[in-house]
Amino acid sequence: MSEKIAIVTGAAGGMGRAFVAALMGDGVKVAGFDIAKDGLAEMQSTLGARFLGLAVDLTDAKAVAAAFDTVEQAFGGVDILVNNAGTCFMSEFPNIPADEFQQQMALNFSTAFYCCQSAVPLMLKRGGVKKIINISSNGAYNFDVFDPPPYRASKAALDTLTKDLARRYARDKICVNSIAPAMTETPLFGVLSDEVLAGAIAQMPHGHAMQPAQIAGWVSFLAGPMGDVSSGNVIILNQGRDVR
Numbered sequence: 159m160s161e162k163i164a165i166v167t168g169a170a171g172g173m174g175r176a177f178v179a180a181l182m183g184d185g186v187k188v189a190g191f192d193i194a195k196d197g198l199a200e201m202q203s204t205l206g207a208r209f210l211g212l213a214v215d216l217t218d219a220k221a222v223a224a225a226f227d228t229v230e231q232a233f234g235g236v237d238i239l240v241n242n243a244g245t246c247f248m249s250e251f252p253n254i255p256a257d258e259f260q261q262q263m264a265l266n267f268s269t270a271f272y273c274c275q276s277a278v279p280l281m282l283k284r285g286g287v288k289k290i291i292n293i294s295s296n297g298a299y300n301f302d303v304f305d306p307p308p309y310r311a312s313k314a315a316l317d318t319l320t321k322d323l324a325r326r327y328a329r330d331k332i333c334v335n336s337i338a339p340a341m342t343e344t345p346l347f348g349v350l351s352d353e354v355l356a357g358a359i360a361q362m363p364h365g366h367a368m369q370p371a372q373i374a375g376w377v378s379f380l381a382g383p384m385g386d387v388s389s390g391n392v393i394i395l396n397q398g399r400d401v402r
Contacts, residue, residue, distance in 0.1 A: 168243035170197030172344035176370035216269035241270035266312035324390030340396035
């Protein structure tokens with residue numbers, strides 16, 4: 159059986175590093191895309207030749223296409239794509255500048271769209287079941303929390319892309335799923351005030367935020383053979399917070 163090749167976007171961030179570690183622990187070669195050159199260089203020195211760090215502006219469609227070409231040349235193709243790159247801007251509605259709105263949609267949705275455009279043709283050349291795993295958010299569904307409208311809209315758009323591609327490529331054996339975590343401890347906590355952060359964590363039934371490694375376990379599951387039968391799903395991870 160040929161070795162699996164994965165691409166993880168936002169690889170140098172808190173969640174991204176956890177995803178890279180989980181996939182590499184499963185024996186997968188991983189290419190990490192991120193804008194953070196220093197973070198990628200540090201990962202490269204630690205992880206060795208089975209990791210390829212590429213500094214990419216994921217909002218630039220041509221740069222994304224070139225990065226995928228580099229991965230194909232270096233590793234031979236792509237079997238798994240984890241669209242993790244993104245962020246959350248915290249301006250309050252209606253006082254959201256137009257450029258902030260556009261940047262929010264670009265970082266959380268356009269990046270994944272461009273990566274899927276480049277990944278699918280390469281996946282169609284590969285045998286077996288291929289995987290696209292989009293990292294969404296509970297913010298697309300839970301309206302009791304603080305997430306601003308553009309953030310919610312960007313993640314909801316991502317989940318619609320998940321369902322469209324899942325149906326479109328089902329017979330080509332490309333499984334597409336979203337994982338939608340609630341509060342997960344990452345460096346993004348730094349953009350929140352202490353009061354907002356405490357309030358959000360207090361809503362979690364277990365009394366604490368989730369950890370990146372826990373979300374990475376679900377990425378590993380979907381990327382592995384047990385994930386071959388799942389496609390078109392949005393998997394909500396929130397400790398049961400929103401069950402009604």
